[in-house]
Amino acid sequence: MATNGSRNGASKRVLKIAGISGGVFDRFRSIQDLAKDPSIDVLFGDWISEISMTYRGNERATREADAEQVAFEMSFVSALKPAIKDIAKNKQRVAVNAGSCDPEALAKVVQQLVKDHGTDLKVSWVTGDDVTVKFKEMLKNGESFPSLPSDTPIDQWGVEPVCAQAYLGGVGIAEALRNGADIVICGRVADAAPVVGAAMWYHNWGREDFTQLAYALVAGHLLECSSYVTGGYYTGFKKELLYANNCTNCGFPIGEIEANGEFVITKEETAGGIVNVQTVTAQLLYEIQGPLYYNSDVTARFDGIKLIPEGPNRVRVTGVVGLPPPPTTKIGITAKGGWQAEVHFFLTGLDIEEKVELVKQQTLESMGDYRKEFQTLTFNVTGSVPVNPKNQASATVDLRIFAQSRNADLMSAGTHKGVAPDTPSFGKWCIENCLQGYPGGTPAMDLRQSIGKPFFEYWVALFPQDKISHEVHTFDKKTIPIPPPANTKVYPRQQDTYDTSSPLPLDTWGETIRAPLGHIVHGRSGDKSSDCNLGLFVRNADEWDWLRTLLSVVKLRELLEEEDKGKKIDRFEIPALNAVHFLLRDHLDRGANSSSSYDILGKNVCEYIRCKLVDIPKIFYDRGTI
Incomplete structure (x- = not known):
């Protein structure tokens, strides 16, 4: 592989990388504002989630039936447009996973976009995450693909897989940058992979520099959720954000990654929010599975990590241990689950439990034997009524009747094509008992949610890395294969779990x-x-x-x-x-x-x-x- 150094041709001490998106709905201002900062080397963002993957995967799998469907995130294009000229001017690099289930299609859109803006930014893309064909072949040959959460074999899932995506690492991104790309479009890479790839490129790290790669993985984990590390979702928000009038424009995070891997988390200087040991700790603990954090490129050990404050809005991360990656990577498998709908009732005052029971009995009686066609049917109450409430709103709770079925006609409320309006349906059964219902019976009058919408099932398992055709497609029409890691380690499926050693009596601390x-x-x-x-x-x-x-x-x-x-x-x-x-x-x-x-x-x-x-x-x- 090529080993060009940093963007300036020689490896500087610090890579400055900014997190510009934590999801498809994140604030669009990020790229435009951060592209104006010439000190930032790389802009990276996370545009996809398990939810969006299922929808985009289904769109890609069914595209022949609907040629108008796109399987990538157009919101990235909207966010990128106003930043293009500053990215070119400041010689920044961009790496994102907004390609979702069709990175090539998005790359071509972006190639035209940068051309329209009069720049010569070079756009490459990474493929290999779509493993649907190989997955189905292995499934047919008896592979069980046990669920990571439950260890249940996939043949007990009860639905037909539509597509499968593997979580790629950062090596392909590094190779794209080494071969001159300014913008790298990816599909399903791990959330932290763009940071791993950017740091590999910038600091000339090899694939077995596990300590440095592990640091980059942790940095990516902290940065990829955008403002989650600068005050978003922070349990100390009252005093440090809300009451301090510092909550309306939390800055996007910036990582400063050094050549040995250690890094500092900070944020935009001109924006609000906060970076401190507590916000970094909270994000470090978010969505992890145990002391080991697995990635296609490296495994990071979390239980020795230390956080050191270095001044206002600056926290240094040390103590990361790097280990070889596993020979497998995570795979997300999508299937059509059926149709789901819901109806809401408002219940006020006394006898809430009895009112719920009345609605439940009447609704189930209306459904009769049709209730057997629901895979899911729940009656859930949200909220509670205080003693002697001060107003009617505080005395009101929400009853949500939620249903899932594979029978589209049953969930259509008479709107499904070819179905008569008087056909028995979920929405009709929920509403028809109102006039014989509970005291004060009041349904939510917007009944659009009672009309079934499609939902998807999602299965997470492991997939061998050597079965993945990981490739980089460059702006100058080269295809570069990315081999699987040569040095791997097989880890137990069950991570270390334990209660504390030498617990103290809980009266040790007195009153x-x-x-x-x-x-x-x-x-x-x-x-x-x-x-x-x-x-x-x-x-x-x-x-x-x-x-x-x-x-x-x-x-x-x-x-x-x-x-x-x-x-x-x-x-x-x-x-x-x-x-x-x-x-x-x-x-x-x-x-x-x-x-x-x-x-x-x-x-x-x-x-x-x-x-x-x-x-x-x-x-x-x-x-x-x-």
Whole structure:
């Protein structure tokens, strides 16, 4: 492979890389504003998620039936347009995964765009993530593709796979940059892969420089969610953002990666938000699965990481350990799940449980034997009525009837082509009992949600890297194959899990106060398929022994109460960060694409746990709450 140095031809000490998007919906101003900063070397962004992958994958797989469908993220084009001339002027590089399920098509759009703006920016793209053909061949030959969250073999899934995408690493991006690309369009690369690739290119790292690659992987993990590391989702938002009038324009994050791999997390100087040890810790704990963080290029060990404040809005990351990558990578498999719909009722005041039961019995009676055609049918109440409420709104809760079925006619509410308006349907069954319903019976009058919309099932498994045709396609029409890693290590499917060693008696700290855990404990949670991770940490070192002693797996199940699914929970600690991490296996009802819950992304699991009452040592509580 070519080994051109940094963008200036010789490796500088620091690569300055900015995170410009954490999702398809992120603020468009990012590229335009950060492209104006000539000190920034690389702009990278994450445009896709498990949700968007399923939709784009289906669009790609069914394109022959609808030639107008695009399988990439057009929002990237809109964000890129106003920045093109500054990117060219400041000789910046751009690496994004906005190609989703068709990076070549997006690359051609961008090639025309940069030409229209009178620049000579060179656009290359990376392929190989679409492994549908090879996956189906292996499936036919008996490969079981067990689910990562549940270990269930895929033949128990009950739906027909449509497409499959593998998570690629950063080596292809590095090779594209080494061969002169200014903009690299990728499909499903791992969220952190553009940072790994950019750092490999900039600092001339090889594929077995595992320590440096692991640092870059951690940097990418911290930067890829955009403002999540600069104040977004931060549990200390009240004092440090909201009350400080510092919350309306959180800056986009910037990483300064040194030649040995160590790096600093900072942010735009002219924007709001905050970078401190707590915001970085929260993002570090987000969406991880255990002490080992796997990537196609390297494995990073998290449980020795240390964070060192270096001044206002600057945190240095050290203590990362790099190990060889596994011979496999993650694969996301999409299937059509069927149709889903929902109807909402508002219930006010007294007898809420009985009102719900009345709606349930009447609705099920209306459905009759048709209820057997629903794969999912739930009656969920959101909210509760306080004693002696001060206004009607606070005395009102939401009843959500949620259904999924593979019978399109049943979910059509008479709108499906060729179906008569009087055909039995989910929406009709929910509404027809209103006049014999509960006291004050009031449905939500916008019934568009009662009309079925398609949903997808998503299956996560492992796929051998040597079965992937990873390639770089350059602006000057070359195709460069990227071989799989030569030095790999097979890791157990089960990561280390343990309760704390040498717990202390909980009366060690004297008098306690019964209060919400989150009054002194920060946290972050999130989804990976149907797994939910939960990281909790304290602000002060002398609180660590209390936190690690309190938060055992048994205690977490106690705090979860009715939310405990009875499934496996893994636990490990990061002592230098005063953090306890849990992985709630298969907790999220199949994950974001098909979940019947409001909390489809698992982000509110943390906030639920933080609001639960525990006995907090008074000496800690008296320091002030978060």
